[in-house]
Amino acid sequence: MNFTFEPAMAVTQHCVRHRFRYATCKTCAGECPAQVFSPIEGGMHIDASTCIQCGNCLFVCPAEAISGLSPATRHYCGDTLVGPFSGQPPTVNELLLWHREYEIRFVALSPEQNELWLLAIARLNLVLKAYGEATWGIKPPDVVPINLARRSLFHVPREHVHTATVRPGIRRVRQYFADQSEAALSIDASRCVMCSACWRACPEKALRFDAGAFILDAAACTGCGGCTAVCLHQAIKLEKRRGLSAIKRLSARERTCRSCHRAFWALEPDAEHCYLCKHHAHGMRS
The missing domain is CATH 3.30.70.20 (Alpha-Beta Plaits)
Structure with missing residues (x-):
């Protein structure tokens, strides 16, 4: 066995x-x-x-x-999610994937019996409206006739109803809605010392340094907060909010430190000392 x-x-x-x-x-x-x-x-x-x-x-x-977990199996017919519905409603991100992958636009449910699902659809529609997408509607559930004279009473087949799951992941949501973001990134140029810790920590490459520019790509950010966790100078600010994505390019300049004469990168155009010399008690280091 x-x-x-x-x-x-x-x-x-x-x-x-x-x-x-x-x-x-x-x-x-x-x-x-x-x-x-x-x-x-x-x-x-x-x-x-x-x-x-x-x-x-x-x-x-x-x-x-x-x-060790699998996403919930849902039932759908054409562009409509149908019952039976799970007791726990889905997240907005799951519904966004149904919206894009299966082009779902309606839910067939009874409002008085599925209040939590109604709240989930309302939250989804707020996001879809902000994204400029078609919102979802509510349909009354179909009444399935039952033949009491047959054993089909115990199993009533529903033609054209399919079951499926959507593969989870915020990265997939970001791919489908590339012009939107779930997080806002900003940086305090006066605090940043261009140490590279944040962009090395970011698995999504939402923070990166390329061709003399410090790039903040909100569309790629999943909001994990790894960048803020490693920034010793509290230069990075991460806010979790949905909205239009934006790519910020901060020009960095390669400078020569007036104290130690070593090259360093800085966001501030008038920087004269590298980070170590700037904070040294005597304005110099060996």
Whole structure:
């Protein structure tokens, strides 16, 4: 007899809290209705015994670090999601993927029995409206006739109804809505010392240095906060909010330090001393 076992639920080493000591991300904990996740120093504790298998955490984790879970299976007919519906409504990101991949535009549900789903659709429509996309509508559910004279009473087939899942990931959302962003990046040029820690830490290349310019690409940012966790000078500000994406290019100049005569990069055009000499008690270093 062969036994197969599903992989255990886990938070992998891709989690930003595993990678960076001072990371503060707790997106999965904030989304989970069953309080499965608890932030701890250096990671995230999981109580898998309380998990209700909704899979919502898969669609909000900025590092796509959660394993051992599968997204919920949904039912659809044409451009409409139909029942049966899960007790826990989907996240906006999951619905955005249904919007793009399956061109869903309606939900057939009974409002008095699916209040949480109505709230989820309302949140989705706010985002779609901001994105300039067609919003979703609500349809009354179809009444399926049942033949009481046959055993089909126990299984009523529904023609043209299909089941599917969407592959989770904020990166996929970013690809489908490349002109939008879920995070706003900014930098304080007076604090930044061009140490390169932030763009080395960013797995999405939302921060990068190229051809003498410090580039902040909000469309690629998933909001993990790794950049702010490694910035010792608190020069980077990350705000999680949806809106039009923008690419900021900050010109950097290669300068020669007046004290140690070594080359360094600076965002401030009038910088005369490298970071070490600037903060040295005597304005110099060996």
